[in-house]
Amino acid sequence: MSAMSEIPLPQAAKRVVPWWLLRHETMLAAILLVALIGLGGLNSRFLTLDNLLNQGRLTTEVGLIALPMTFIIITGGIDLSVGSIVGLCAILLGYSWKIFGFPLPLAIGFSLLVGAAAGFLNGIVITKVKVPPLIMTIATLALYRGLAEGISQARSVRGYPEWFYFIGQENLFGVPAQLWLLLIAIVVSAIVLDRTTFGRTLYAIGNNETAARFSGLPVDRVKLIIYTLSGLMAGLSACVLVSRVTTTRSDMGIGYELDVIAAVVLGGTSIFGGVGTIWGTVVGLAMIQLLKNGLALTGVKGDATIIVIGAVLILSTLVASSLQRKREGV
Numbered sequence: 001m002s003a004m005s006e007i008p009l010p011q012a013a014k015r016v017v018p019w020w021l022l023r024h025e026t027m028l029a030a031i032l033l034v035a036l037i038g039l040g041g042l043n044s045r046f047l048t049l050d051n052l053l054n055q056g057r058l059t060t061e062v063g064l065i066a067l068p069m070t071f072i073i074i075t076g077g078i079d080l081s082v083g084s085i086v087g088l089c090a091i092l093l094g095y096s097w098k099i100f101g102f103p104l105p106l107a108i109g110f111s112l113l114v115g116a117a118a119g120f121l122n123g124i125v126i127t128k129v130k131v132p133p134l135i136m137t138i139a140t141l142a143l144y145r146g147l148a149e150g151i152s153q154a155r156s157v158r159g160y161p162e163w164f165y166f167i168g169q170e171n172l173f174g175v176p177a178q179l180w181l182l183l184i185a186i187v188v189s190a191i192v193l194d195r196t197t198f199g200r201t202l203y204a205i206g207n208n209e210t211a212a213r214f215s216g217l218p219v220d221r222v223k224l225i226i227y228t229l230s231g232l233m234a235g236l237s238a239c240v241l242v243s244r245v246t247t248t249r250s251d252m253g254i255g256y257e258l259d260v261i262a263a264v265v266l267g268g269t270s271i272f273g274g275v276g277t278i279w280g281t282v283v284g285l286a287m288i289q290l291l292k293n294g295l296a297l298t299g300v301k302g303d304a305t306i307i308v309i310g311a312v313l314i315l316s317t318l319v320a321s322s323l324q325r326k327r328e329g330v
Helices: 002-006 024-042 049-074 082-098 104-129 133-152 162-169 177-195 197-207 209-214 219-245 256-266 278-297 302-328
Strands: none
Touching: 024 278, 049 082, 049 177, 049 197, 049 219, 049 256, 049 278, 082 104, 082 133, 082 219, 082 256, 104 133, 104 219, 162 177, 162 219, 177 197, 177 219, 177 278, 197 209, 197 219, 209 219, 256 278, 256 302, 278 302
8 A cells, every 4th residue: 555655646647636626615615515504404494595695694794804804814914903994984984974064975985085094004004114914903903993982982873864774784686785795896806816917916925025026026015905905895894884783883893803814714815825715715704604693593592602613613624624635645
């Protein structure tokens, strides 16, 4: 057996297994399918179309932020301030409309602009002052949340016009409106990452930033773009969230950063940079949201849900990584 294992496999034999079966995302999707079948067997409501579409509605806010976070983590960076940007943008959306008297479309645009500016501030300090992304975004996590709480003074804003609730509560062709928004963002992000020079630059930065600089790639400009995009998408997420829950509060978005990073890393994006896909992030998002829903429907509540989800996520990551290493012969 040992002699056989030392003989290199012919190229034809290596092609027997399709390349896509070797990918982390495929293995994770297979694990997700098994979990869905198991949870569906325990509760008849879980695999209904209405329930699955509703889970898509609930995961949109985190999903919108997870897409640029995939770009950032591929470069070896991190953005811990996204949850606080959601809170700040939500507060400024409500207050610029209710208190400052902006027309609501202008207030939405103002909120998105603030989100982009918050992300730009992260990016400019990280690229020009060379502050590590972890330190910078921890600092702005506190700064942006403090601004949100200081502006709101624990007061909420309600009473938006009916048309504003369309993106958060209505359906378009039988599918939640915000889910269309997420689907478009997923397709655009995947094309950018897989098919453009910009996407290949992200991988080059993550694999070796110094080499990328010596190769003439615009490293700082690309980083500035993705951190600004992260802030912009956090602002968009805030608009969708306010539309869905019909109110504005300063505590909106608390904990989003952990959900987003968990989905991205679970989907196979390396926290050390250089590896990752949008499709992996999508599978990671689906797994986390559907596990939460499936466990709630089967009667698992409170802390037990967190423990079970954590254990399943660790197991999924270990199994997927182990299978991939075996197939690659590492």
